[in-house]
Amino acid sequence: MAQPDEDPSFFERERERFTREISTEFDELLSSTNGLNRKLEEVVTMTKEYATIAELWSSFYQLMRSAGQEETGEEPQTASAPGASASHQ
Incomplete structure (x- = not known):
């Protein structure tokens, strides 16, 4: 881990940035999935x-x-759908 007085390394900054992006994207995905679920219901x-x-x-x-x-x-005949042909009779 970096000391408190040291600047974070490039790797640590990028890791933090990617972690935030992934978190944001997962939140959006969850929101979209919930919307889709409501529409399907x-x-x-x-x-x-x-x-x-x-x-x-x-x-x-x-x-x-x-x-x-x-x-x-x-x-009375057996039930058939309206408009169905009666060619079998």
């Missing part, structure tokens, strides 16, 4: 909300489809 939350809405519309569609088939006297 928002996306997951929105995806779950869309799934709930899709299930609601699917239930409504199936209800309306079965009600329409009962009025026409048709047999």
Whole structure:
């Protein structure tokens, strides 16, 4: 170690400078990673909300489809997505 009255060597000054830079960069990386994590959590939350809405519309569609088939006297068919082709029938 250098004596208190001696100037630090070039190596010691550079080591200290690099240590500060690395520390600053890690802080920025941590901040960016936290921001990314929050955005990913928002996306997951929105995806779950869309799934709930899709299930609601699917239930409504199936209800309306079965009600329409009962009025026409048709047999209720198995569930299929709206717009799906029925070429297998």
